[in-house]
Amino acid sequence: MMPSNPYELLYMIRTDDRSAHDLMYRENIGLIYSITGDILESYPVLKPYLEDIVQEAVTMIPVAEDRYREDREAGFPTFFNVLLRRKIMNVVRSLMLKKMMLISETVQLGIRQDESYEPVFISSGRSRMMEPEYYTGYQLAKERYEKAVQALPEEDRKLIHAYQVCDSVKDAAKKLNMPLRRYYNRTARIRRKLTDAVHG
Known part of the structure; x- marks a missing residue:
């Protein structure tokens, strides 16, 4: 049985356990959709891009796994949440800029x-x-x-x-x-x- 404790998962991930990577994804994909959906409430014009933004946000899972250090004051969930929100907002800004440029031309x-x-x-x-x-x-x-x-x-x-x-x-x-x-x-x-x- 795979552990759901993020710190145990991180240990197993760092031993290159493929099933641990998969479990980390399954345990966080709901959070990614939730945060993305919440942010897009402020940017309704970007709601059709939900899946694209989620796919970009998913790339933060391995980044968080690699960058997190246990000696940090923040726990892994908090650390991952911050990285996730930054990534989503960067994607949102990029999409908004593209739309803004289109509008400014029109x-x-x-x-x-x-x-x-x-x-x-x-x-x-x-x-x-x-x-x-x-x-x-x-x-x-x-x-x-x-x-x-x-x-x-x-x-x-x-x-x-x-x-x-x-x-x-x-x-x-x-x-x-x-x-x-x-x-x-x-x-x-x-x-x-x-x-x-x-x-x-």
Whole structure:
């Protein structure tokens, strides 16, 4: 019969007992799912990635087995819990950054124009995307923006599309065969309309 005491398991694992490795996995997989699920409650947009995050977190079992030393003040369960949470949060941050970058490419709000009409993007404080409340608000703003764009007349949507795909306002106006001043005035009006739709 295999011991369930983590310290006995660690001893057996360090003698390269395969069954001890398996038991350590079975005894901790429930904890991994539980902690991952709890963390994802603050990041609901990442819930579809639960299994991927769990698989990454599982890699902390052999790491904890290797790094833990009995002379530490913390017991093995506490030590493993800390490693586990750090790993899960690192994976969550990585996934959030990828989603944040995707959104930042899609949502072009908070834009001002200088005198040469070249677009200048105002920093959106990317680090705050790690905050659940801020990210949720940003998601809502994105949804409102997309709905507002779809509600625009087709001609206005073409102007916005040209603005997004071209390197400058001048290029966008040229692409649409429109005088620069007219294009600038129209896109400024459209952006105000979109901003109002997003921020109410």
